[in-house]
Amino acid sequence: MTVDKQEIAKEIEEIVSRETRAWDTQDVELLLSIFHPDMVWPWPPNPQAHDPATWEIPMGRFNYERWKQDYQDMFDTHKLAHNKRAIRRIEVSDEGDGAFAVLDIDTLWVDSDGSPNHWLGRVCKVYTRVDSKWKLIMHTGVLDYSLVSKDWSI
Numbered sequence: 001m002t003v004d005k006q007e008i009a010k011e012i013e014e015i016v017s018r019e020t021r022a023w024d025t026q027d028v029e030l031l032l033s034i035f036h037p038d039m040v041w042p043w044p045p046n047p048q049a050h051d052p053a054t055w056e057i058p059m060g061r062f063n064y065e066r067w068k069q070d071y072q073d074m075f076d077t078h079k080l081a082h083n084k085r086a087i088r089r090i091e092v093s094d095e096g097d098g099a100f101a102v103l104d105i106d107t108l109w110v111d112s113d114g115s116p117n118h119w120l121g122r123v124c125k126v127y128t129r130v131d132s133k134w135k136l137i138m139h140t141g142v143l144d145y146s147l148v149s150k151d152w153s154i
Contacts, residue, residue, distance in 0.1 A: 003096035012090050012099050012127060015134050023083050023107065026075035028068050035062050036128060036135035043141030047121045050143060078109040078117065088122070099127045099134070105142060121145065 015034055022031035039062035042055040049055065059067060089102040107119040119142045126138040 001096075003092070003094065005092040005096070008092045008096055008099060009090045011134055012092070012101050013087065015127065015136070016085070016087060016101055016103065016125065019136070020083065020085050024080065026080065028071045028075065031071060032064060032068060034136045035067070036130065036137040037062055039135075039137055039139075041139045041141070044143060047142055047144035055141065074109070078111050081108040081110050081116075083107045097129045101125045101127070 018030060019034050021027070022034075040057055041059060042052065042057050044050070044052075044055050059070065084106040086104045087101055088104055090099060092099045102122060102124050104122050105119055109117040109119075111117065121142040121144040123142055124140045125136055127134045128137045129135075
């Protein structure tokens, strides 16, 4: 079987676009539709913490009801000021069953007190094919690569 990596890259672009729409519209159901049941999402304590020995997993393994409530709570208490995203790279496995996308993001949430929650930096989104659908199975937290990469920017 020949793997059409360009076609798969388009499918990965679609799931990234779907996720972006979910953030933009605060659509919890749409956001949850991209996650694999085994999804984990490690986060660095700050955007400069490149050493994964310092990272945490604040939400644990994907749990539909818990994550739905967590995201709904965030959407209910924060306003999205802006959400800029640029895909920098999509890589597809030779077997066509795994892929990742590298994105630069600049997403600013503001809570009811006016306090910002700014996601600014680079992320890596890891996907696996489940039957005929792509699902996000792992995602790094936002890291700042501005000092090491000249192509980092929104």
